[in-house]
Amino acid sequence: MRFDWLYRESGRIAELFLWHLWLSVIPVVIGLLLALPLGWLAHRAGFFRSTMLGAAGLLYTIPSLALFVLLPLALGTRILDPLNVVVALTIYALALLIRTVTDGLDSVQPDVIQAANAMGYRTLPRLLFVELPLAVPVIAAGLRVAVVSNVSIVSVAALVGTPQLGLLFTQGLQLRFLTPIIAGIVLCVLLAALLDGIVLFATKRLTPWQPGGAER
Amino acid sequence: MIAWFSDPAHWTGTDGVFALVIQHLIYSGVALFFSCLIGLPIGLYVGHTGRGVVVIAGLANALRALPSLGLIVLLVILFGPVFASDMAFIVPSIIVLVLLAVPPIMSATYAGVAAVDPAAVDAARGMGKRPLDILFDVELPCALPLIFSGLRSATLQIISTATIAAYVSLGGLGRLIIDGRAQNDYYQMAAGAVLVGALALMVDLVIGIISRLTVSPGLTRRA
Numbered sequence: 001m002r003f004d005w006l007y008r009e010s011g012r013i014a015e016l017f018l019w020h021l022w023l024s025v026i027p028v029v030i031g032l033l034l035a036l037p038l039g040w041l042a043h044r045a046g047f048f049r050s051t052m053l054g055a056a057g058l059l060y061t062i063p064s065l066a067l068f069v070l071l072p073l074a075l076g077t078r079i080l081d082p083l084n085v086v087v088a089l090t091i092y093a094l095a096l097l098i099r100t101v102t103d104g105l106d107s108v109q110p111d112v113i114q115a116a117n118a119m120g121y122r123t124l125p126r127l128l129f130v131e132l133p134l135a136v137p138v139i140a141a142g143l144r145v146a147v148v149s150n151v152s153i154v155s156v157a158a159l160v161g162t163p164q165l166g167l168l169f170t171q172g173l174q175l176r177f178l179t180p181i182i183a184g185i186v187l188c189v190l191l192a193a194l195l196d197g198i199v200l201f202a203t204k205r206l207t208p209w210q211p212g213g214a215e216r
Numbered sequence: 217m218i219a220w221f222s223d224p225a226h227w228t229g230t231d232g233v234f235a236l237v238i239q240h241l242i243y244s245g246v247a248l249f250f251s252c253l254i255g256l257p258i259g260l261y262v263g264h265t266g267r268g269v270v271v272i273a274g275l276a277n278a279l280r281a282l283p284s285l286g287l288i289v290l291l292v293i294l295f296g297p298v299f300a301s302d303m304a305f306i307v308p309s310i311i312v313l314v315l316l317a318v319p320p321i322m323s324a325t326y327a328g329v330a331a332v333d334p335a336a337v338d339a340a341r342g343m344g345k346r347p348l349d350i351l352f353d354v355e356l357p358c359a360l361p362l363i364f365s366g367l368r369s370a371t372l373q374i375i376s377t378a379t380i381a382a383y384v385s386l387g388g389l390g391r392l393i394i395d396g397r398a399q400n401d402y403y404q405m406a407a408g409a410v411l412v413g414a415l416a417l418m419v420d421l422v423i424g425i426i427s428r429l430t431v432s433p434g435l436t437r438r439a
Binding site: 070170172178192 | 217277278280281282283284285286287289290292293294372375376379380383384390393394397402405406408409410412413416417420
């Protein structure tokens, strides 16, 4: 390890770290916002369920590098545009989260729904105030997987040249220099742990009824 | 891109599409073989005995956070000088592929065995089966659907990462993407991407068919 190199490059590394942070977080947030209504549709209607979960599985099958390369063709963007990465990762997050949201809503006990009906809840308030809060543990588990795997997938985008920590890996290989590679790996793992911790913390705050938080 | 695909020179020869697909499949197959060799026994052991559950879950989470590209590059630089010729990048790449594929296989196998109906296990014990017979005659067949779903995600992970490993000169369809990028030939990149996607879908389909054929109809209620 060459710490003087790290010190000299710290400004650039911090910049790459921030890029990496945004590229990992934004797609998951958009993915979750899209997955909530779609997952609810899949939960409600059998027809949507099979088609949507099938489509989600299909999208998840496509290797990340292939998606990064093909999106410019579909979006009309340039290959270096970070938008490609955001869209690709949103697709992955969405594919993963639709299933999670569906499973989460399925996990709500029928008794609870009947009780809510009896108390006069209409469909939308029941969804927002009864079903969604109870589905949080399952949704959060999927969210953790999505966030953590996104951090790893973002670094692949270095191969098409988008700025983020993955550039430290390509630079390290070109220079046959270990320091940036190790720094990149450590920062990726730290970022994943940090984001995972945030989701875990938020889940604990949202599910006060669960003993010991929402582990598993 | 259609022009790229319709040029016969792109299909044959040592760097043609056919050769690259076969290379891709060979590397993926080798990696999957070793991953099963490691992941299946550990998963079966943990599922059968219930020991080490926390270790497995923690390991799977930690490994998911590791950036695959970083690992490949790291291992190539570390091990590269040790091996002669092509092995300098083949061995590190395969190690990373195995490292990424073991956790899904391991946790799916564990989850599958742990989820087997205890009544079925009790019945087998009542019939006088020994622990190993219970494992292979009852728990393993009942766990197959989940094991196959683990194998499926492991295989996709391998195919996807093997593409990335083209960056450290591993052969396979990733070559088209990486070389295309280097030569600023977008159509070659796009063709590579389409082929990798198609390969992943095909392999996924094949595993799905194998799983349909091997899982006992009693489990899927299709009998």
